[in-house]
Structure formats: structure tokens, C-alpha cells
Amino acid sequence: MIQRSAESIYVDELCKSAKDAYRQIRSINTSQKNKVLEKLSQALVSRKSEILKENIKDLEAGKSKGLSSALLDRLTLDEKRIQSLANAVLEIKALPDPVGETVRGTTLPNGVRLNTKRVPLGVVMVIYESRPNVTIDVGALSFKSGNACILRGGSEAIHSNTILAKIFQDCLKEEGLSPNAVTFVDRTEREYMIPFLKQTSYIDIVVPRGGEGLIRFVSENSLIPVVKHDKGVVNLYIDKSADPKKVLPIAINSKVQRPGVCNAAENLIIHSEYPYIKELLEGLASKGVQLLLDPRSLAIFPQGQAVKEEDYLEEFLDLRFSVKTVDKIEDAIEFIEATSSGHTEAIVTEDVSAANFFSRSLDSAAIFVNISTRFHDGGEFGLGAEVGISTGKLHVRGPMGLVHLTTTTTYAEGEGQVRG
Amino acid sequence: MIQRSAESIYVDELCKSAKDAYRQIRSINTSQKNKVLEKLSQALVSRKSEILKENIKDLEAGKSKGLSSALLDRLTLDEKRIQSLANAVLEIKALPDPVGETVRGTTLPNGVRLNTKRVPLGVVMVIYESRPNVTIDVGALSFKSGNACILRGGSEAIHSNTILAKIFQDCLKEEGLSPNAVTFVDRTEREYMIPFLKQTSYIDIVVPRGGEGLIRFVSENSLIPVVKHDKGVVNLYIDKSADPKKVLPIAINSKVQRPGVCNAAENLIIHSEYPYIKELLEGLASKGVQLLLDPRSLAIFPQGQAVKEEDYLEEFLDLRFSVKTVDKIEDAIEFIEATSSGHTEAIVTEDVSAANFFSRSLDSAAIFVNISTRFHDGGEFGLGAEVGISTGKLHVRGPMGLVHLTTTTTYAEGEGQVRG
Structure with a gap:
């Protein structure tokens, strides 16, 4: 019998529950999704004292670790930033839902009706550093496009990220949805990252956002397709x-x-x-x-x-x-x-x-x-909120928006047609 | 000083010359590309005796290795099949060129004119097994979409693939283009495959077509993004x-x-x-x-x-x-x-x-x-010739056609606008 490591047991469990949540949310309709986002926007404001309390823990830990003032600034949440976070959620709510859009619809000469439509990608893992707003921004983008996400932020923002993810999960539960649609990774050690990158049966895409070291580490270790947001020289x-x-x-x-x-x-x-x-x-x-x-x-x-x-x-x-x-x-x-x-x-x-x-x-x-x-920015290009700027050539190049969190399925129907 | 292996010297050289060829052909216009394809279609017919002669070498080697009759059939080229190959090239010639197509064109509120256009992916590596027609089909699709390709076929078809690639290269040369736009890998040992899969500076996409073993090998070893054509259960x-x-x-x-x-x-x-x-x-x-x-x-x-x-x-x-x-x-x-x-x-x-x-x-x-x-087929769906059927969710899902051999660049121009 193979002895499984604590890391692999932890990772397997998170991945399986995220995939189960994906099966639940992939086909809920836009108004249900918007209701959760509306609730989330309100909860961020009404629960700001909780957020600020957790954020202070990160800031104090950061100060005692001697983080630069620029980094501490990226970590900081205050009332104004929480309000912008709540507004960003409303902006994502207002974006058209890409799921269900027909990319190509036609009737073939043999009478078969064919519709290629956008469907969610599945389970989206995002690995990011420092700024805690990513937890809400990316969580909301994934959810709006019908995906479950697995969010793995940096250790320096662990308290802020944890409370933000919890608020999102509470909103999901209140609407009768699985909280695992926004799965949060509370183990930030690197040995917990590698097993995620091998979970090809559960995770459909990995998006690393951060410094060169992180991007290289993820690209070299992942068996899952990676859309990277790499450096801009x-x-x-x-x-x-x-x-x-x-x-x-x-x-x-x-x-x-x-x-x-x-x-x-x-x-x-x-x-x-x-x-x-x-x-x-x-x-x-x-x-x-x-x-x-x-x-x-x-x-x-x-x-x-x-x-x-x-x-x-x-x-x-x-x-x-x-x-x-x-x-x-x-x-x-x-x-x-x-x-x-x-x-x-x-x-x-x-x-x-x-x-x-x-x-x-x-x-x-x-x-x-x-x-x-x-x-060179999704917002400036008029595309709405973005996951990041992709420097790869496959799947998406440039601003990665809601639509890039989808893939397609071709639905075709007929009256018994067979191939000649 | 690091001693470079024979494999890595060979691979580096092929990759560099393919990338140089890509820089030459990425911006040639559609009529130039079509002229080469017209020529290629004619040359396949006029040089059929050379093709048949090389094909017999593969068939004889295959027979003495005891290949099954099904596999030998996949290997076989005869006059009729060469004619279909020539016809397939004309069909690809007739497809609209995806390069230059505007995917999104708009004028932003600040007056900036923005055009997101299709551009070639770059250098496309295709790894395939047995059927020699892939050399021509995929070579023609890559070329029509402005890419240089690196073709690595199976050892059992080496003679047939070599002559087919040579005919393609001769047509490129006659039009004053670099023959390396269709680069052919004549070393089919696996130790020559791995170094290709690490060439992230030169190769933009790897497409494995073949059995489960090949697909897994490529996915696990590649640092380059892979679009796989996996099994269909x-x-x-x-x-x-x-x-x-x-x-x-x-x-x-x-x-x-x-x-x-x-x-x-x-x-x-x-x-x-x-x-x-x-x-x-x-x-x-x-x-x-x-x-x-x-x-x-x-x-x-x-x-x-x-x-x-x-x-x-x-x-x-x-x-x-x-x-x-x-x-x-x-x-x-x-x-x-x-x-x-x-x-x-x-x-x-x-x-x-x-x-x-x-x-x-x-x-x-x-x-x-x-x-x-x-x-479930590109031709049946009315999409024209295809590289294969992608079972991945990223970049393309289902039939992979000409358009999926492109990415986009966003061109924007203005009169000195800056961001506020």
C-alpha cells in the first residue's frame, strides 16, 4: 500500500470538492450568479471591520518581517479600498455572462443543426502574490463565468485572503450553493503547491500571477495547461x-x-x-x-x-x-x-x-x-475586469477577461443522420 | 565549458533556422502563399514516381519488421492517394487566410483606434505517427496560416516523409522563400525529441497526434504549450x-x-x-x-x-x-x-x-x-481541413483548423494620448 503524504491528502480533497462544486454551478443561470455577486458586494462593506482586523495581522507580521513600504502598501486594505473592492464586484456583476453564447450556429447540408457555445472551463486555479483584492476579483470573475476556482495567495496576505474567501463562501452558502465554488488554499508552503500542479483530472487551467520566479516554477512543474501573466520588458x-x-x-x-x-x-x-x-x-x-x-x-x-x-x-x-x-x-x-x-x-x-x-x-x-x-490593459481596451495580461500566445494573448475563462462545446442534433 | 550533446546541437540548429524562416514568411501575403501551394499540388503529381519509390522502402522495412496489415495500409501511398494529397493541398489553398483578420476593431472614448488582428502563432511543432499524408496536410495548414513548422513523423514512414518534405521545400525555394518554413526532423529517436520540447524561445506550440503513449510523453516532457489530440472514449x-x-x-x-x-x-x-x-x-x-x-x-x-x-x-x-x-x-x-x-x-x-x-x-x-x-470532424462541421481534434479545453476544443494556428496582436494608434 502506498503511503500518501499529508500534502497529497490535503490537495486531493480540495480538488475533488472544487470539482463537485463546479458540477453544481456550471449550469446555474446568470441571475443566480448575479444575486451572489450582489450579496458579496454588500457583505464586503457590512463586514469591513472583520476584514480590517485580519488585514492588520498581515500588516503587523509584514512589518516585523521587514517588508518594504511598497509591499506593505500593496497588502493594505482600508475603508476606501474595501469600497473599491465592493464596486469591482458590482462591475463584474454588470458584465454580460459569456456562458451560453453561440460562437457558431449553422445548419449543415445534411440537416444537422450545429451550435458551438461557450461553456465554463471547469476548475480554475489561480496562484498569486501579495495583493488581497485578487481573492475577490478573480473569485468573482471565475464564478461569473461558471467556474469553480482554487485560490492560492501568498503567505504574507494569508489572514486577509482567508477572511475575504470566507465572506465569498458565506454568500454562496446563503444562496444554497457549495462554498467550494471558491476554494481557498490555506497552506501556502511550496510543497503544497506541487501536488496541485499534477491534478490533471480535477484542475483545467492554472494561472500564475506574480514575479518571474513564481511563473517559472509553475510553468516547469505543471502538467495542467498554464496561462501565464509574465513580465513585461x-x-x-x-x-x-x-x-x-x-x-x-x-x-x-x-x-x-x-x-x-x-x-x-x-x-x-x-x-x-x-x-x-x-x-x-x-x-x-x-x-x-x-x-x-x-x-x-x-x-x-x-x-x-x-x-x-x-x-x-x-x-x-x-x-x-x-x-x-x-x-x-x-x-x-x-x-x-x-x-x-x-x-x-x-x-x-x-x-x-x-x-x-x-x-x-x-x-x-x-x-x-x-x-x-x-x-495595454483590459479596462482601457473596454473589455471590463481582467484576470491579468497573458504573455503567452495560446488561448489568450493580452488582457484575459471573462470570455477567456470559458471553452466551447459543440451541440448538434438531427433526425438519425449517419455519415456516408 | 558545458559540453553540448549531439542531440542538442542538432535540435538548436533546426529550431533557430525554423524561427528565422518564420520571420520571413509571417508577413508574406496570401497570393504568395497560394502560389506555393499551387506549385506543391502540381509537384506532388509530377514527382509521384519519386514518392512511390521512397514509399516502397518504408513498406518493405515495415513488412520485414512484421507490421500489421492495418498499419501497412496506413503507410501506403499509391497513385490515387497521391492525387488526394494534391487535391487536399488545393482545398487548403482555397481556404480563406486567417492572418490579418480583425477580431475586434473599435475607437476608444479617448480617440485611440484599436485593432485586434489575427497573426501567425510562430513556430509550430507537430509530432505524428505513421500516415505520411500528415507531412503535407499539416505542412500546408501551417504555411497557409503564416507559421513555420517543425515536422517530426514516425520512423516507420521516414523515407516517405523525407521525400514529401523535400518536395514542399523545393516549392518554397522556387518562390524565393526559406525551405526551413517546413523543417523536417530526420532523427526519429526519442532522445532527439526531448530537447525540442524544452525550446521555449523558438517553438510556440507542440501538437502531438497519435497514440496515448506519445501524447502522455509529450505532455509530461514539454515546457512548450501543448494542444493535444488525445483518445476518444x-x-x-x-x-x-x-x-x-x-x-x-x-x-x-x-x-x-x-x-x-x-x-x-x-x-x-x-x-x-x-x-x-x-x-x-x-x-x-x-x-x-x-x-x-x-x-x-x-x-x-x-x-x-x-x-x-x-x-x-x-x-x-x-x-x-x-x-x-x-x-x-x-x-x-x-x-x-x-x-x-x-x-x-x-x-x-x-x-x-x-x-x-x-x-x-x-x-x-x-x-x-x-x-x-x-x-465530430472539422470537414463535417464545415470548417475545412483540420490539424486534428483537440481534447483539451484551452485554445481550441474540438476540430483544430487554420484559425487555431493563429494568435492575436492588438494594434493601437493615436495622437499622443496618455493614461490619466
């Missing part, structure tokens, strides 16, 4: 013909507006004949951007520091900007092909041919002309 | 209200018409109150079907043999049919949930409620009412 190219009135606002917005997110720019590529390089670098520096410069740009702005080759491959997630000078657009393309993580690339140019050449040559999830890289 | 349920005029033709067609394919039925589930069980079993037996029966159906048709529990999980791919008797539709659903591989399930019934309950309760790629299971 985002390139911004200033062409020689660029309009200086557009250049500085776009460069500042792309780097400074929210440097800690994946669609913020990391590399600034400048055509050597662009006439206002000095003004551009000075303008960025005046916003607190630390410039890492190649020899030619350093000569123009000696206050900066020298860039190292490896800087061009790094997602800084802060106010550092690596600068590369090129003599022609082809060199910019080549540089991007070598550094890009396939997330977002942008060009600022007044030259139609340059814009077209740039767009045609590159192979990334988003390619922008004369706008900030920060627009 | 297809269930056919005869409800108590089923019309006997439909039952026998559907059961025979589902099992007998082409037993060796994934959409042929494997399990026959019969409601105990269906009045014509004896006629159904006799009718199947008269077509040469070997019936594996549970005790209740064996009592009705004693000429059959007893089924074993594990038979219900097996994809026979031949004229065996496992039979299960149930007393109510809920038991049929439960049986299907336990045995199904998620491929195709069918019900024969005159009862609308039973049909709806069946469709609503099950979670498979295709669910059929009163038609043969054999209709």
Missing part, C-alpha cells in the same frame, strides 16, 4: 520623425505614471537623429526617473549613469529607464527582438512608413503607435 | 424513448463505418426499458461487431462475451463495443462522467427533456442528439 521607440509634443508626455506616462506594473516601459530607444534627445532625457530626469544610458546618450546627458547590457533585459518595476541609441529603425527592431518579452512595444513617429514597418516587423501582444504603453 | 446512449428506426443506423455508423478513428463510439449505454435491445445487439453483431456485454445485456444476447470494468475506459479503435445497461438517464450520465475522455457523447431519444438533460449535464467537446458520433 516593454520597449518605447522614439523615431527620428517623432513629434516632440508627443514624445515627452508619452515617455513620462509610460515610465512614471505607475512604474510597478507590467505595461510600464523599461527600455527607451532613441533614433540618433531625433532633434530633442537632451530635452527628452532632462524631462524624464525632472520627474525623478533614474536614467541608465548608453555611451551616446550619456554624452548628451552626463548626469545619468552608464547602462549595462543586462539592464536591457530587466523588468525594473520602478523609476529606472534603460536608454539605447540607434541609427535606423531596423536597429530598433533588432534591439526589440532581442530584449522584448512579447508584451507591449510602442513607437512615436510622424512617418507612416515607419509606423507600418514597426507594426509589421514585431511580434508582441500589443503594438502601439503614438500612445502610452500604459494603455 | 466516445459514449453512445440509447434512451428508453429512442426511435428504433434511428437507433440501429446510428449505432452501426458510430461503431462500424470507420472504427479506427477517434470519433468512433466505444461504449454503448442502453436504457433497460428500451424495447428493442435484442434487435440492436443482433443488428450490431450481424455487422461483425464483437459485443462485450454486462450481465443484463448478456442475458438478452448470450452469444456475446462478458465485459470487464476496464473495457469501458479503453479506446478500442476496432470492431469491439462495450455495452452497459442503465435504469435511468442519471445513471447514464454518471457512467459517462466516469468513462468519458471528453471527446464526443451522443444520445438517441424522442424525449425533449431527456435530450436537454443529457446536453446540459455533460462536459465534452461535442454532445450530439440523434446523429452518429462520426460527425
Whole structure:
């Protein structure tokens, strides 16, 4: 007899109960789902004192562990943030339910009626770090699309995540639904993660959200299909013909507006004949951007520091900007092909041919002309709430919305037709 | 210094040159692609003597290795089959090119113009067994959708596959394109397969087509996303209200018409109150079907043999049919949930409620009412040529056509917009 480990017993049980819950919720109708979300939105507000009490435990543990103030800020929930969380749930409630939508409907020449419709994916596992709002956001997106989810957050947010998941589960129970539709993993040790990644009979998709280490760990260990939300080494190219009135606002917005997110720019590529390089670098520096410069740009702005080759491959997630000078657009393309993580690339140019050449040559999830890289976002694209930005090419590339939490089934019916 | 193995040098080189070829062909236009396919179709016919000569080598090797006559038949190319191959290429040529299609086009409130368009996936690796026509079919589908492909066929068809790939490459060269757009792997040992499955920088998708062993090997070893074409344990349920005029033709067609394919039925589930069980079993037996029966159906048709529990999980791919008797539709659903591989399930019934309950309760790629299971096919669905039938839920479920060899890029342009 094989001795099963404590980890595998724990994981098996959670997976089985999540799959049972999926069988229950996959076919409930939209109004039932919306009723739960309405209730959840109210409960978040009415039970905010419980949430705040648990959140303080995480914050105190974080402080004594010496977490940075940026990380502590990501962890923090206050009244205002709880209200935004409640509002986000109402926004998800308001989104059209993708389940049941006919993607293709036709009658074949032999009279068979065929309907390919969206159905839930099944059991969705999301592995995330720090921000506790993910528990509610992703839980609500999964539920709205008829999936059961297994949520595995980071240890630093365990108390906040636990109470948020519990509030969601209470709302499910009140509507007579299985609380396991939002299954929460309260064991955050890594040895408890691996067995989940082998549960191909119970889990249909794994979505890792977080740093490079987490993404790599999940990709390398998972037997379940992974949709990853990987790093964004985002390139911004200033062409020689660029309009200086557009250049500085776009460069500042792309780097400074929210440097800690994946669609913020990391590399600034400048055509050597662009006439206002000095003004551009000075303008960025005046916003607190630390410039890492190649020899030619350093000569123009000696206050900066020298860039190292490896800087061009790094997602800084802060106010550092690596600068590369090129003599022609082809060199910019080549540089991007070598550094890009396939997330977002942008060009600022007044030259139609340059814009077209740039767009045609590159192979990334988003390619922008004369706008900030920060627009690569489900909300900005008008798609509603998102699970994240997928950097993979399969299933979904770019913002992963409700619709990407579904697959299809083809329903066909006839009067006894057989194949000739 | 790390010593690189012969396998890894070989694999690296093929992957790099395939990726270079992809960069060349990803943006060529449809008429250029169609010109190559036209040429390929002609060359297959005009060079048929070369093909036949190489095919004979595989057949002779196969015979001396003692391959079954069914396998030898799958290997065989004759004039007629070469002509069908040439015709299949013309059909792929005639399909609309998915590349460049706008999936979503809109102008955002801030004036940004956004276009999400289909683009090729990149480098597609297909791993397949026995039938040499896959080399041409899949090569043509990949090329038409702007991808470079890496084709790795089985060792038993190595001579046939090599000449077919060479003919394709010659046509590419004649049009001034890189022959590596159709890269052929002439080393079929398994130790040469593993390094391919780790090439995440060069290969975008791996599609295994073949037996369970191959699919499992690829899924477990690949770091590249896999779209698998797995086994079909297809269930056919005869409800108590089923019309006997439909039952026998559907059961025979589902099992007998082409037993060796994934959409042929494997399990026959019969409601105990269906009045014509004896006629159904006799009718199947008269077509040469070997019936594996549970005790209740064996009592009705004693000429059959007893089924074993594990038979219900097996994809026979031949004229065996496992039979299960149930007393109510809920038991049929439960049986299907336990045995199904998620491929195709069918019900024969005159009862609308039973049909709806069946469709609503099950979670498979295709669910059929009163038609043969054999209709689960890209051609039959009116989708044109297919790479295979995907049994996964991500990216594509069911027939995998040209469109599923693409991903999307979102192109957006504006006049200097930044995010507020």
C-alpha cells in the first residue's frame, strides 16, 4: 500500500470538492450568479471591520518581517479600498455572462443543426502574490463565468485572503450553493503547491500571477495547461520623425505614471537623429526617473549613469529607464527582438512608413503607435475586469477577461443522420 | 565549458533556422502563399514516381519488421492517394487566410483606434505517427496560416516523409522563400525529441497526434504549450424513448463505418426499458461487431462475451463495443462522467427533456442528439481541413483548423494620448 503524504491528502480533497462544486454551478443561470455577486458586494462593506482586523495581522507580521513600504502598501486594505473592492464586484456583476453564447450556429447540408457555445472551463486555479483584492476579483470573475476556482495567495496576505474567501463562501452558502465554488488554499508552503500542479483530472487551467520566479516554477512543474501573466520588458521607440509634443508626455506616462506594473516601459530607444534627445532625457530626469544610458546618450546627458547590457533585459518595476541609441529603425527592431518579452512595444513617429514597418516587423501582444504603453490593459481596451495580461500566445494573448475563462462545446442534433 | 550533446546541437540548429524562416514568411501575403501551394499540388503529381519509390522502402522495412496489415495500409501511398494529397493541398489553398483578420476593431472614448488582428502563432511543432499524408496536410495548414513548422513523423514512414518534405521545400525555394518554413526532423529517436520540447524561445506550440503513449510523453516532457489530440472514449446512449428506426443506423455508423478513428463510439449505454435491445445487439453483431456485454445485456444476447470494468475506459479503435445497461438517464450520465475522455457523447431519444438533460449535464467537446458520433470532424462541421481534434479545453476544443494556428496582436494608434 502506498503511503500518501499529508500534502497529497490535503490537495486531493480540495480538488475533488472544487470539482463537485463546479458540477453544481456550471449550469446555474446568470441571475443566480448575479444575486451572489450582489450579496458579496454588500457583505464586503457590512463586514469591513472583520476584514480590517485580519488585514492588520498581515500588516503587523509584514512589518516585523521587514517588508518594504511598497509591499506593505500593496497588502493594505482600508475603508476606501474595501469600497473599491465592493464596486469591482458590482462591475463584474454588470458584465454580460459569456456562458451560453453561440460562437457558431449553422445548419449543415445534411440537416444537422450545429451550435458551438461557450461553456465554463471547469476548475480554475489561480496562484498569486501579495495583493488581497485578487481573492475577490478573480473569485468573482471565475464564478461569473461558471467556474469553480482554487485560490492560492501568498503567505504574507494569508489572514486577509482567508477572511475575504470566507465572506465569498458565506454568500454562496446563503444562496444554497457549495462554498467550494471558491476554494481557498490555506497552506501556502511550496510543497503544497506541487501536488496541485499534477491534478490533471480535477484542475483545467492554472494561472500564475506574480514575479518571474513564481511563473517559472509553475510553468516547469505543471502538467495542467498554464496561462501565464509574465513580465513585461516593454520597449518605447522614439523615431527620428517623432513629434516632440508627443514624445515627452508619452515617455513620462509610460515610465512614471505607475512604474510597478507590467505595461510600464523599461527600455527607451532613441533614433540618433531625433532633434530633442537632451530635452527628452532632462524631462524624464525632472520627474525623478533614474536614467541608465548608453555611451551616446550619456554624452548628451552626463548626469545619468552608464547602462549595462543586462539592464536591457530587466523588468525594473520602478523609476529606472534603460536608454539605447540607434541609427535606423531596423536597429530598433533588432534591439526589440532581442530584449522584448512579447508584451507591449510602442513607437512615436510622424512617418507612416515607419509606423507600418514597426507594426509589421514585431511580434508582441500589443503594438502601439503614438500612445502610452500604459494603455495595454483590459479596462482601457473596454473589455471590463481582467484576470491579468497573458504573455503567452495560446488561448489568450493580452488582457484575459471573462470570455477567456470559458471553452466551447459543440451541440448538434438531427433526425438519425449517419455519415456516408 | 558545458559540453553540448549531439542531440542538442542538432535540435538548436533546426529550431533557430525554423524561427528565422518564420520571420520571413509571417508577413508574406496570401497570393504568395497560394502560389506555393499551387506549385506543391502540381509537384506532388509530377514527382509521384519519386514518392512511390521512397514509399516502397518504408513498406518493405515495415513488412520485414512484421507490421500489421492495418498499419501497412496506413503507410501506403499509391497513385490515387497521391492525387488526394494534391487535391487536399488545393482545398487548403482555397481556404480563406486567417492572418490579418480583425477580431475586434473599435475607437476608444479617448480617440485611440484599436485593432485586434489575427497573426501567425510562430513556430509550430507537430509530432505524428505513421500516415505520411500528415507531412503535407499539416505542412500546408501551417504555411497557409503564416507559421513555420517543425515536422517530426514516425520512423516507420521516414523515407516517405523525407521525400514529401523535400518536395514542399523545393516549392518554397522556387518562390524565393526559406525551405526551413517546413523543417523536417530526420532523427526519429526519442532522445532527439526531448530537447525540442524544452525550446521555449523558438517553438510556440507542440501538437502531438497519435497514440496515448506519445501524447502522455509529450505532455509530461514539454515546457512548450501543448494542444493535444488525445483518445476518444466516445459514449453512445440509447434512451428508453429512442426511435428504433434511428437507433440501429446510428449505432452501426458510430461503431462500424470507420472504427479506427477517434470519433468512433466505444461504449454503448442502453436504457433497460428500451424495447428493442435484442434487435440492436443482433443488428450490431450481424455487422461483425464483437459485443462485450454486462450481465443484463448478456442475458438478452448470450452469444456475446462478458465485459470487464476496464473495457469501458479503453479506446478500442476496432470492431469491439462495450455495452452497459442503465435504469435511468442519471445513471447514464454518471457512467459517462466516469468513462468519458471528453471527446464526443451522443444520445438517441424522442424525449425533449431527456435530450436537454443529457446536453446540459455533460462536459465534452461535442454532445450530439440523434446523429452518429462520426460527425465530430472539422470537414463535417464545415470548417475545412483540420490539424486534428483537440481534447483539451484551452485554445481550441474540438476540430483544430487554420484559425487555431493563429494568435492575436492588438494594434493601437493615436495622437499622443496618455493614461490619466
